[in-house]
Amino acid sequence: MKKTLIFLLLVITFSCKNEKETNEKLNVVTTTTMITDLVKNIGSEHINLKGLMGSGVDPHLYKASEGDVTKLSSADIIFYNGLHLEGKLVEVFEKMKNKKTVAVAEALDKSTLIGSEYFASNYDPHIWFDIDYWKLATNFVVKTLSEAIPEKKTDFETNGKTYLQKLDSLSDKLKKTIATLPKEQRILVTAHDAFNYFGKAFDFEVVGLQGLSTATEAGVQDVQKLSAFIIENKVKAIFVESSVPKRTIEALQASVKSKGHEVTIGGTLFSDALGNAGTVEGTYIGMFEYNVNTIVNALK
Template identity: 60%
Template sequence: MKNYIIALIVLMAFSCKKEVKVDIENRKLKVVTTTSQVTDLVKELAGDNVILEGLMGAGVDPHLYKASEGDVTKFYNADAIFYSGLHLEGKLEDVFEKMRHQGKTTIAVSDAISKSDLISSVDFASSYDPHFWFSVTQWKKVTQYVADELSKLDVKNATVYADNAKKYIEKLTVLEKRNMAQLEVLPIEKRILVTAHDAFAYFGKAYDFQVVSLQGLSTATEAGVQDVQRISSFIIEHNIKAVFIESSVPVRTVEALQAAVKSKGHQVEIGGTLYSDALGNPGTKEGTYIGMYAYNMKTIVNALK
């Protein structure tokens, strides 16, 4: 299947060569985005000024997402592709690489963040943890970067993108302040977040949480029995009240953990479902980045306080 997709890319590149690009001045910019976080950001910045196609909906795991034939057609029809980067979209990276060599504008929004602000990780080919959107501070930088890139691609709407970025960054500042205020009820010793996969390191760094996860950074590897045993002992030892499910990761790993705690004569609640690598359904509050973050924060504080 993968070879087929690569062959398709080569074929489409060849057939596109004769195409004369219509001047963007006279039409809307066509943008394809990968994760729902990136889709939401472009929507906030561009509104109706671009034709936007987001590939991954609610509950879709970007680590495992493979491009379909239809996706490849969307990539080719787009003026630009915005994706998260740092190998979050592990199976799309090859495709984007090939397209970049063919002259397609592919933009990793992670390029907005300086290396010193990224969390190192040996689990990814990029050597960095790709779940950076959980740092609101870094997401502000991403916001400015995406607005700047949109402005370069679509000069006629440059002031719209700049204005929207300014307003959105202000909203993100409000979100940060609200997060800090909500956390006041949670003393440091209760700030331990146990989740299905390791998406929350940036959250932990920003808000002084110790983060423990069953799976590694990518959901491509399943949690082993040893991990479940080790973390169940940790939960008992630290008297942790609740562990969390994630919307884009199967529930069975966290349930196995809960069962392991029970088998040792203790109890741990499932504190709720957190949005990790995908936002909630479109049209709901959790379907936006800000709504998702507020929901996660409320869920975590309520379950652990």
């Protein structure tokens, strides 16, 4: 009887342990809000997801806190943008060689990326503003998670297919909205060069006051040069970015006014971060639609 009881206890213990191991979720950490939203759509309930950056956070300048290091240390997979977007986190990643760090930019053919002689990586890192690139990133995340949790591969693939359909619908919707804006009025002036992929995809001329990285400040000559451009091209509105201090755009507006002209601030665009969690703009799709509506309405 005693041997039977011990045997049953061993069976129960083993079963509970096995069930825990089977049901244990993958710990996934993401850097930017755009990547967090993407991985959430694919991983859904099958992963424990923690994002490092919140709304309004500039990834170019972001430094890891002690809490972030703890999250990263306990992660099974770390998804980040790459292309030096999270420049100050690279050193932290390098110290975690035992962790699986995955740059979504690796899903892209670098020969198709926008280069820059002014930026350390020589590539524009703002890849999320090309919806076709984000589709490739979606497939990349599906593949990565499927390899990590093979038994959930079908679910990840289904989630990926659903999300790709949403991205197709978004692209169609944005094209229709942008088509209402005459081509000669499609000049987008923002705080820094975050929208070049957007401009390439939707036929906008994009001019940023700062360079690709917000780590570089705009100088007086930059402001003067851009104000002259605005006047010459009769640009109706310029835009603040949620993750960049608005003082540079306000200085640009003042410079235009000092020359006897007026330009309005057309609104705040989401560039390097999504809106607040729980809002429409807190999702990639909602952010993109909001941005396009704001741009088109201000420039008409």
